[in-house]
Amino acid sequence: xxxxxxxxxxxxVSEGALVLLRCNYSSSVPPYLFWYVxxxxxxxxxxxxxxxxxxxxxxxxGFEAEFKKSETSFHLTKPSAHxxxxxxxxxxxxxxxxxxNLFFGTGTRLTVIP
Amino acid sequence: xxxxTQSSRYLxxxxxxxxxLECVQDMDHENMFWYRxxxxxxxxxxxxxxxxxxKEKGDIPEGYSVSREKKxxxxxxxxSASTNQTxxxxxxxxxxxxxxxxxxxxxxxxxxxx
Numbered sequence: 620x621x622x623x624x625x626x627x628x629x630x631x632v633s634e635g636a637l638v639l640l641r642c643n644y645s646s647s648v649p650p651y652l653f654w655y656v657x658x659x660x661x662x663x664x665x666x667x668x669x670x671x672x673x674x675x676x677x678x679x680x681g682f683e684a685e686f687k688k689s690e691t692s693f694h695l696t697k698p699s700a701h702x703x704x705x706x707x708x709x710x711x712x713x714x715x716x717x718x719x720n721l722f723f724g725t726g727t728r729l730t731v732i733p
Numbered sequence: 734x735x736x737x738t739q740s741s742r743y744l745x746x747x748x749x750x751x752x753x754l755e756c757v758q759d760m761d762h763e764n765m766f767w768y769r770x771x772x773x774x775x776x777x778x779x780x781x782x783x784x785x786x787x788k789e790k791g792d793i794p795e796g797y798s799v800s801r802e803k804k805x806x807x808x809x810x811x812x813s814a815s816t817n818q819t820x821x822x823x824x825x826x827x828x829x830x831x832x833x834x835x836x837x838x839x840x841x842x843x844x845x846x847x
Binding site: 664721725 | 775825838
């Protein structure tokens with residue numbers, strides 16, 4: 620069965636600092652992996668996804684993530700945090716069964732300190 | 734752009750009431766999903782549908798039912814609302830059944846059951 624673990628339910632960074640949000644996955648088959656962002660009082664928006672092409676995936680708003688099979692990780696990074704990055708971030712893995720549903724992590728709330 | 738709309742942003746209901754949450758997507762997507770989102774638990778799948786009049790149980794279907802009479806509309810029904818169903822409800826849609834396909838989310842309905 621597929622699952623994801625997001626380490627750190629809350630992460631605080633200073634404006635301009637590196638953002639690193641951690642995601643580890645468990646999957647018995649090659650996974651598809653997703654990062655979604657949720658701004659306050661909104662639904663989820665896709666940041667980026669890994670679909671077995673390039674291991675370094677670039678997304679919107681300057682975010683990127685690297686798929687590392689040996690570490691079963693798909694960490695999200697951004698070189699320089701902006702105040703507008705404050706949101707909750709969810710990592711998800713596709714279950715690769717007939718339904719191909721998503722399994723979500725428990726989320727990481729990012730706070731950006733001015 | 735894909736647009737997923739939900740009928741209400743906020744709802745307050747009383748215990749025992751029948752509650753309908755409506756979701757409409759405008760991109761002719763085959764698949765639609767209902768999740769609930771709770772702090773510290775991430776998103777959990779309630780029900781999904783891969784075609785009109787078709788439905789499948791997700792991870793937490795107890796206390797819920799769904800209806801999909803038209804391709805663009807997917808309704809979540811709480812037959813007899815209870816306080817433990819107070820939550821944020823998110824609808825999503827997706828084209829096809831491939832694991833790499835993106836799910837698109839509505840803005841959510843925050844339901845309070847008193």
